[in-house]
Each structure stands twice: as C-alpha cells, then as structure tokens.
Amino acid sequence: MTHGDDRRRAVGARISALRTQRGLSLSGLAREAGIGKGSLSELEGGHRNPTLDTLYAIAGPLGVPLSALLGEESGTEGAGPHLAARLLHVEHHDDGSVTEVFWLRVTPGGTRESPAHGAGVVEHVHVVSGHLCAGRAGAEHTAGPGESLQWLSDTVHTYRSDDGALAVLTIRSP
Incomplete structure (x- = not known):
C-alpha cells in the first residue's frame, strides 16, 4: 500500500x-x-x-x-493539463468562509480551463515569475512578475502562459 x-x-x-x-x-x-x-x-x-x-x-x-x-494538509498537490497546484494553507474564517492558498505552476503553451466554482467564489492570483493570462473565459487579462489578477470564478475561467508561470493563488469561498 x-x-x-x-x-x-x-x-x-x-x-x-x-x-x-x-x-x-x-x-x-x-x-x-x-x-x-x-x-x-x-x-x-x-x-x-x-x-x-x-x-x-x-x-x-x-x-x-x-x-x-x-484535504487540508499543506503540500497536497493536484495537477491537470498545463497546471499544477500545491496547497500551502487553508484558513477558516469566523463568518464561515474559507480561504485556500495554492502555489501554481502553469506550463507553457496550453490553456487550462477550470469549471465554475460556487456562487461568490473569488480567485486572486499573484504572478511570481513568467506571464499569466487568466480570468473568466472571454474576459482574461495578463499579468507579469509582481502583478495580480482577480475575478469572480462562478463561471468557467482559464489559465494560460506562453513562457511558463509561477504564481500564488488564493481562492475565497463564502
């Protein structure tokens, strides 16, 4: 086992x-x-x-x-085409909301489409290296090192990098 x-x-x-x-x-x-x-x-x-x-x-x-x-164990990883995420931290707030913090590695050349999350879920990504084009499908924006993007993720959203990107992603769920 x-x-x-x-x-x-x-x-x-x-x-x-x-x-x-x-x-x-x-x-x-x-x-x-x-x-x-x-x-x-x-x-x-x-x-x-x-x-x-x-x-x-x-x-x-x-x-x-x-x-x-x-699970909420730091270091837990998940991967899909063109994106890998490693859980860094989960914070449960007094109002019942949850903030998850992930380290993202976006590989160059493909688009990762993420399905809609629940109502009111907000994603915020801070690019550490490379360039990342991300956001709600059809309304994506690009950010480089030191820049951030934020969007309501209650609809399909995408991640894409032509040069590969590392980023910190926070997802806040009500």
Whole structure:
C-alpha cells in the first residue's frame, strides 16, 4: 500500500461523505459534475486517481472548496493539463468562509480551463515569475512578475502562459 493509495481512498471517502450529507445520489452528483457515474463510483471507492479538473467539477455541485476534497494538509498537490497546484494553507474564517492558498505552476503553451466554482467564489492570483493570462473565459487579462489578477470564478475561467508561470493563488469561498 502506497501513500498514493491512501490519498485516493481519503479523497474518495470525502467525496462520498459530502455527497451523502447533501442527499445526492451517485447518479445525481455525476450528472451535475458532468462526469460518468462509473468514474465517480471508482473515485469514491479510491480505485481511480482524480485529476484536478474532476475534483473541481465535483466540488462545484457539492458547494465546497477544493480543499474539502483534497484535504487540508499543506503540500497536497493536484495537477491537470498545463497546471499544477500545491496547497500551502487553508484558513477558516469566523463568518464561515474559507480561504485556500495554492502555489501554481502553469506550463507553457496550453490553456487550462477550470469549471465554475460556487456562487461568490473569488480567485486572486499573484504572478511570481513568467506571464499569466487568466480570468473568466472571454474576459482574461495578463499579468507579469509582481502583478495580480482577480475575478469572480462562478463561471468557467482559464489559465494560460506562453513562457511558463509561477504564481500564488488564493481562492475565497463564502
């Protein structure tokens, strides 16, 4: 048994518990997330390694931040095409909102499309190196080293870098 097996099982258990708490069937969550029922079943059983895109697709209908699925352990990583994210910190605020802080590595040459997050979720990215074009699909902006971008992420949004970028991303969920 490897650490990866343990991680997959832990993520699967979190998805299953949250789905059950919200009264969603396996079919219902799969439909809302836009993934196959079999794929969701394999994820919940810890038999499939989830991609970052899949976790975001599941987090949206469950109304939870990504860290609710990944876990809140610093250093937890998720990756998808053209983007890797490493969790640095999760802060739970008195008003019930959550701020997640990630270290992002955006690889050159492709666009990473992120599904919509819940209502009122705000993303703020601060570019450390390279150049990053990011934001709501169709309304992206570019930032270079030392510059920041912010957008409401309740709709599809994208990340792209032609030269590769490193950045700090904060996601605040109400």
